Amino acid sequence: GAVVSQHPSWVICKSGTSVKIECRSLDFQATTMFWYRQFPKQSLMLMATSNEGSKATYEQGVEKDKFLINHASLTLSTLTVTSAHPEDSSFYICSALGQGMNYEQYFGPGTRLTVT
Amino acid sequence: AQSVTQPDIHITVSEGASLELRCNYSYGATPYLFWYVQSPGQGLQLLLKYFSGDTLVQGIKGFEAEFKRSQSSFNLRKPSVHWSDAAEYFCAVEGNRDDKIIFGKGTRLHILP
Numbered sequence: 001g002a003v004v005s006q007h008p009s010w011v012i013c014k015s016g017t018s019v020k021i022e023c024r025s026l027d028f029q030a031t032t033m034f035w036y037r038q039f040p041k042q043s044l045m046l047m048a049t050s051n052e053g054s055k056a057t058y059e060q061g062v063e064k065d066k067f068l069i070n071h072a073s074l075t076l077s078t079l080t081v082t083s084a085h086p087e088d089s090s091f092y093i094c095s096a097l098g099q100g101m102n103y104e105q106y107f108g109p110g111t112r113l114t115v116t
Numbered sequence: 117a118q119s120v121t122q123p124d125i126h127i128t129v130s131e132g133a134s135l136e137l138r139c140n141y142s143y144g145a146t147p148y149l150f151w152y153v154q155s156p157g158q159g160l161q162l163l164l165k166y167f168s169g170d171t172l173v174q175g176i177k178g179f180e181a182e183f184k185r186s187q188s189s190f191n192l193r194k195p196s197v198h199w200s201d202a203a204e205y206f207c208a209v210e211g212n213r214d215d216k217i218i219f220g221k222g223t224r225l226h227i228l229p
Binding site for chain 2: 104
């Protein structure tokens with residue numbers, strides 16, 4: 001089956017710094033990638049949708065200047081949390097959808113971000 | 117607005133017993149419906165999905181789900197659970213044909229030996 005990887009799997013950063021999370025589709029071309037945020041013991045909340053070569057579409061309430069998303073190629077999307085604060089600590093999960101994949105999104109294993 | 121409700125936050129069953137996890141959705145038309153499982157520290161794995169056709173859907177790991185339009189439900193079932201089934205289960209909906217999936221709050225399944 002299709003595989004999506006995320007790097008890093010966990011990261012600790014200091015408040016005020018920026019951190020970049022990568023999401024890669026390993027064996028298929030992802031025309032669309034999604035970024036989710038999951039707080040402990042809660043559900044996944046969609047943050048944004050990114051299509052290769054175009055600007056990401058953010059969900060209501062998500063600060064686009066804080067969560068920068070770049071989908072520069074058909075196999076890579078990045079999420080950069082800028083000027084991170086402790087309240088940004090969360091589990092970030094990406095998913096990828098390829099052409100002809102019949103609406104099945106493939107999820108990455110997630111990245112645990114802790115801001116101290 | 118579309119929404120997904122999983123009324124049970126936690127469910128505990130004995131190993132070997134049957135399981136049913138409830139899911140109700142709110143959407144005008146028939147959405148695409150999914151069940152995902154998330155094990156601790158791992159990503160989401162698709163168990164099964166319903167797009168159209170036969171309302172009883174078979175998935176991986178012995179799971180099945182039945183779409184009932186009259187009840188706006190898509191409950192997940194398994195006839196005999198194994199200790200390895202302990203995990204978080206999410207019901208999800210895609211209703212606007214925009215590829216955006218809306219997740220329920222999840223049901224944590226505990227298995228008693």
